[in-house]
Amino acid sequence: MFSDITEQKETLLAPPGTERPVFSRDERTYSxxxxxxxxxxxxxxxxxxxxxxxxxxxxxxILKDRAEQKWGTDIPxxxxxxLQMGEQCVIVGTIFKHMExxxxxxxxxxxxxxxxxxxxxxxxxxxxxxxxxxxELQRIKLEGKIETAKFVTGxxxxxxxxxxxxxxxxVEDYCFxxxxxxxxxxxxxxxxxxxxxxxxxxxxxxxxxxxxxxxLIDMVTGHLGDxxxxxxxxSISHVLLAGNLLSQSTQDKDSTTKAKYLTKKTQAGSVxxxxxxxxxxxxxxxxxxxxxxxxxxxxTNYTLPQQSLHRCMFPLSVPYPTLQLVTNPYQAVMDxxxxxxxxxxxxxxxxxxSNIDDHLEILENTMxxxxxxxxxxxxxxxxxxxxxxxxxxAECPHVYFSxxxxxxxxxxxxxxxxxxxxxxxxxxxxxxxxxxxxNLRTLECEPIxxxxxxxxxxxxxxxxxx
Amino acid sequence: MDExxxxxxxxxxxxxxxxxxxxxxxxxxxxxxxxxxxxxYHYLDQRRKERSGTxxxxxxxxxxxxxxxxxxxxxxxxxxxxxxxDTKSKLDKTISVxxxxxxxxxxxxxxxLYSTDYDAVKENLKNCNKYSTIRCAAAVPLSHTELxxxxxxxxxxxxxxxxxxxxxxxxxxxxxxQPKGIMGMFSxxxxxxxEACNKEVKTEQKDEASPVSVILFGQTSKWFPCRERRPYxxxxxxxxxxxxxxxxxLVIPDSPPVPEVQTPSPGNEVKKEPVSHQxxxxxxxxxxxxxxxxxxxxxxxxxxxTEKGYESESYSESEDDSKTTSQPSGESNSLKQSLGKREEExxxxxxxxxxxxxxxxxNKSTKQSSIMGFFQKK
Numbered sequence: 001m002f003s004d005i006t007e008q009k010e011t012l013l014a015p016p017g018t019e020r021p022v023f024s025r026d027e028r029t030y031s032x033x034x035x036x037x038x039x040x041x042x043x044x045x046x047x048x049x050x051x052x053x054x055x056x057x058x059x060x061x062i063l064k065d066r067a068e069q070k071w072g073t074d075i076p077x078x079x080x081x082x083l084q085m086g087e088q089c090v091i092v093g094t095i096f097k098h099m100e101x102x103x104x105x106x107x108x109x110x111x112x113x114x115x116x117x118x119x120x121x122x123x124x125x126x127x128x129x130x131x132x133x134x135x136e137l138q139r140i141k142l143e144g145k146i147e148t149a150k151f152v153t154g155x156x157x158x159x160x161x162x163x164x165x166x167x168x169x170x171v172e173d174y175c176f177x178x179x180x181x182x183x184x185x186x187x188x189x190x191x192x193x194x195x196x197x198x199x200x201x202x203x204x205x206x207x208x209x210x211x212x213x214x215x216l217i218d219m220v221t222g223h224l225g226d227x228x229x230x231x232x233x234x235s236i237s238h239v240l241l242a243g244n245l246l247s248q249s250t251q252d253k254d255s256t257t258k259a260k261y262l263t264k265k266t267q268a269g270s271v272x273x274x275x276x277x278x279x280x281x282x283x284x285x286x287x288x289x290x291x292x293x294x295x296x297x298x299x300t301n302y303t304l305p306q307q308s309l310h311r312c313m314f315p316l317s318v319p320y321p322t323l324q325l326v327t328n329p330y331q332a333v334m335d336x337x338x339x340x341x342x343x344x345x346x347x348x349x350x351x352x353x354s355n356i357d358d359h360l361e362i363l364e365n366t367m368x369x370x371x372x373x374x375x376x377x378x379x380x381x382x383x384x385x386x387x388x389x390x391x392x393x394a395e396c397p398h399v400y401f402s403x404x405x406x407x408x409x410x411x412x413x414x415x416x417x418x419x420x421x422x423x424x425x426x427x428x429x430x431x432x433x434x435x436x437x438x439n440l441r442t443l444e445c446e447p448i449x450x451x452x453x454x455x456x457x458x459x460x461x462x463x464x465x466x
Numbered sequence: 467m468d469e470x471x472x473x474x475x476x477x478x479x480x481x482x483x484x485x486x487x488x489x490x491x492x493x494x495x496x497x498x499x500x501x502x503x504x505x506x507y508h509y510l511d512q513r514r515k516e517r518s519g520t521x522x523x524x525x526x527x528x529x530x531x532x533x534x535x536x537x538x539x540x541x542x543x544x545x546x547x548x549x550x551x552d553t554k555s556k557l558d559k560t561i562s563v564x565x566x567x568x569x570x571x572x573x574x575x576x577x578x579l580y581s582t583d584y585d586a587v588k589e590n591l592k593n594c595n596k597y598s599t600i601r602c603a604a605a606v607p608l609s610h611t612e613l614x615x616x617x618x619x620x621x622x623x624x625x626x627x628x629x630x631x632x633x634x635x636x637x638x639x640x641x642x643x644q645p646k647g648i649m650g651m652f653s654x655x656x657x658x659x660x661e662a663c664n665k666e667v668k669t670e671q672k673d674e675a676s677p678v679s680v681i682l683f684g685q686t687s688k689w690f691p692c693r694e695r696r697p698y699x700x701x702x703x704x705x706x707x708x709x710x711x712x713x714x715x716l717v718i719p720d721s722p723p724v725p726e727v728q729t730p731s732p733g734n735e736v737k738k739e740p741v742s743h744q745x746x747x748x749x750x751x752x753x754x755x756x757x758x759x760x761x762x763x764x765x766x767x768x769x770x771x772t773e774k775g776y777e778s779e780s781y782s783e784s785e786d787d788s789k790t791t792s793q794p795s796g797e798s799n800s801l802k803q804s805l806g807k808r809e810e811e812x813x814x815x816x817x818x819x820x821x822x823x824x825x826x827x828x829n830k831s832t833k834q835s836s837i838m839g840f841f842q843k844k
Contacts, residue, residue: 013507013563013564013565014504014507014508015504015507015508015511021500021599022599022600022601023599023600023601024600024601024602024603025600025601025602025603027603027604210580210584211544211576211577211579211580214580214583214584215542215544218489219542221594221595221598221600222499222595222598222599222600223488223489223492223499223597223598223599224527224529224542225527225529225542225561225562225564226561226562226563226564227500227562227599228561228562229529229561229562230500230599230600231599233599233600234599234600279587279588279591282591282594283587283591283594283595285605286594286595286602286605286607287595287598287600287601287602287605288602288605289602289604289605311617311620316591318613319607319608319613320605320606320607320608321604321605321606321608322602322604322605437540446538446539446540447537447539447540448539448540448541448542449539449540449541449542450541450542450543451541451542451543451544452543452544452576452579453525453543453544453545453546453549453575453576454574454575454576
């Protein structure tokens with residue numbers, strides 16, 4: 001743990017001494033593997049059906065193996081068109097959840113219904129939802145031992161059961177693709193840390209969080225704290241900012257609602273915020289390698305995979321080779337440890353369309369499904385991929401994270417083949433003033449929180465709750 | 467040097483009423499951050515010993531390990547002096563404590579601490595980590611040239627269209643022959659000039675879709691710039707000629723001079739000259755007159771220029787007379803109607819004298835517009 005390696009040294013409550021300690025930051029080996037998430041020439045002529053077809057095609061083989069492992073080779077694996085009444089078999093397909101409350105553009109613009117547009121809700125699930133399994137040719141309704149509220153559209157699973165008289169498939173059991181194979185990692189000799197932070201929320205109205213952010217930067221760059229803490233900070237070899245660097249309030253588009261003559265001279269809120277971000281980044285990149293991922297409110301494209309922020313927005317920081325502007329989702333290998341994660345859009349979308357609220361549980365579910373964003377492209381904006389689905393996890397990461405969670409959470413999970421993954425739900429810094437430190441040697445995560453005082457009473461802020 | 471900093475801090479805190487944070491002090495005095503923290507502590511300690519009842523306030527930074535609900539957390543807090551012990555007691559293990567800032571007034575809110583640091587850092591963005599404890603070998607900014615190279619590489623990757631420099635290089639060869647054919651209509655002199663012009667045009671254009679379009683564009687561009695470059699050529703040419711002729715005309719001694727001078731028409735050089743010319747040559751049968759003609763030629767740059775200019779042309783009086791006699795009567799009539807009886811005689815006279823002038827002008831007016839053109843209508 002970070003707090004374990006930092007020694008207590010009381011040197012600073014004394015008159016100035018002569019020592020001028022300087023620690024050098026540990027270098028780490030780094031290789032980025034997010035080429036699959038980069039988009040070259042973009043063509044939106046295609047339909048999204050290709051993506052589902054590619055997804056099913058890629059996952060079918062994996063699921064067949066898993067089904068055989070789980071239920072043995074006696075039970076036949078059949079396609080939906082070959083189903084026979086009453087016969088117990090295994091079917092593999094994509095889940096589709098039919099939700100009444102799901103916003104549908106066709107219903108909105110249809111005049112015969114005379115419906116007003118639906119206001120945004122926290123959850124779109126209801127009691128009347130139905131699960132349907134689709135494969136390449138047919139679809140069939142599911143019932144039985146399957147919990148409707150836990151599943152989301154787009155998950156590819158294998159189901160064991162039988163078709164009953166009324167044309168519905170009765171589920172007895174199901175299984176997922178589970179964790180992909182993991183490359184073994186070499187253990188490190190010394191403790192090295194990676195700082196994960198997200199949701200900086202610059203440009204917002206909360207000025208309190210700015211001092212917290214400054215404290216974070218001071219700590220990482222070695223200004224803050226006593227010698228023990230500073231030497232500990234020198235072992236932070238990498239910083240990853242996972243999205244939402246700008247606050248949601250910079251997204252207000254006055255230009256669409258206000259009259260043109262009122263908004264002519266006003267700048268977009270994001271301009272000032274980006275300038276502020278550049279000034280913060282230049283302090284960080286002068287001391288530590290930083291990876292910057294875009295998030296929901298950042299100035300880049302909306303659909304997943306989000307492309308990296310453009311280097312022209314950061315004139316002060318770009319000359320430093322330590323700055324890396326990367327995509328969302330992001331994958332990289334640092335010192336032999338594979339990191340994979342997103343800025344949180346995939347998780348918050350699943351929160352809306354299922355009854356799970358726990359970000360960590362959703363992270364685990366997506367890991368077990370072997371898919372980063374199953375709800376893309378149904379309810380989560382996505383680029384229409386053609387021949388392959390880049391969100392399918394090919395290799396198991398060692399650290400799997402998602403940004404902008406309401407609170408810090410972390411968990412260690414094990415896979416069927418002995419895979420070992422650390423799941424981290426990175427909290428939103430602007431509201432929680434908390435970041436995460438991952439120890440690359442032990443694969444443990446510790447939250448680090450910053451607090452300041454204000455005119456309100458000195459209550460304990462930063463409650464780390466599960 | 468050793469004790470000077472105490473005076474400096476004293477000045478900042480008391481005289482300038484500043485909030486002196488350790489970071490601000492380190493950047494201002496140019497010292498290591500740890501030294502700055504120690505300086506602040508020393509200052510605080512000394513002042514408190516010297517005068518009791520001092521109004522100095524301080525904020526401290528406390529960091530340590532804290533375990534809540536079974537999980538361990540590293541906490542870093544900025545607290546007021548009165549909260550210091552309280553915060554320390556809540557931590558399992560205190561890792562570091564140091565002075566964060568010293569100021570005269572008590573701070574209710576930690577906001578001003580941020581703004582102080584922000585201003586200090588903003589001024590020193592280039593070397594904001596100069597006084598920190600940690601050095602990173604990789605964090606060296608690229609020089610301007612290196613940065614440009616990197617950016618060019620990225621741009622090359624992004625560019626999908628191949629550069630068409632090859633096309634433009636090949637184009638001049640076939641196109642040189644073609645202009646010769648087109649321009650050969652005008653003059654031989656123009657051909658080599660046109661090539662030069664063509665090449666000039668091509669070096670300016672970098673992306674053309676095909677060699678054919680290059681040529682066409684090359685041709686048209688020759689016309690327009692040349693014309694635009696000398697818009698005043700025609701007018702200048704005319705004016706020069708007119709002035710020359712006036713001089714030559716006025717030299718002639720025994721032309722009936724007075725009437726022209728007294729003509730009520732505005733002193734238009736253009737009119738005077740044909741008038742005088744006409745008067746002077748009234749007696750002759752065959753004369754030369756100045757006629758507005760358009761000449762088209764190729765100038766030295768290979769551009770086609772059309773000029774309107776006066777050129778002498780010989781014609782016989784008999785041709786002109788018939789026109790002149792018919793016109794003045796019509797004119798005097800119109801004048802009568804317009805001006806009224808009293809001035810009839812005057813106008814008649816003027817009309818008669820004007821007649822040849824008008825006639826001449828009328829003749830001219832078919833080729834050149836003049837104010838006398840108004841009186842021509844019947």
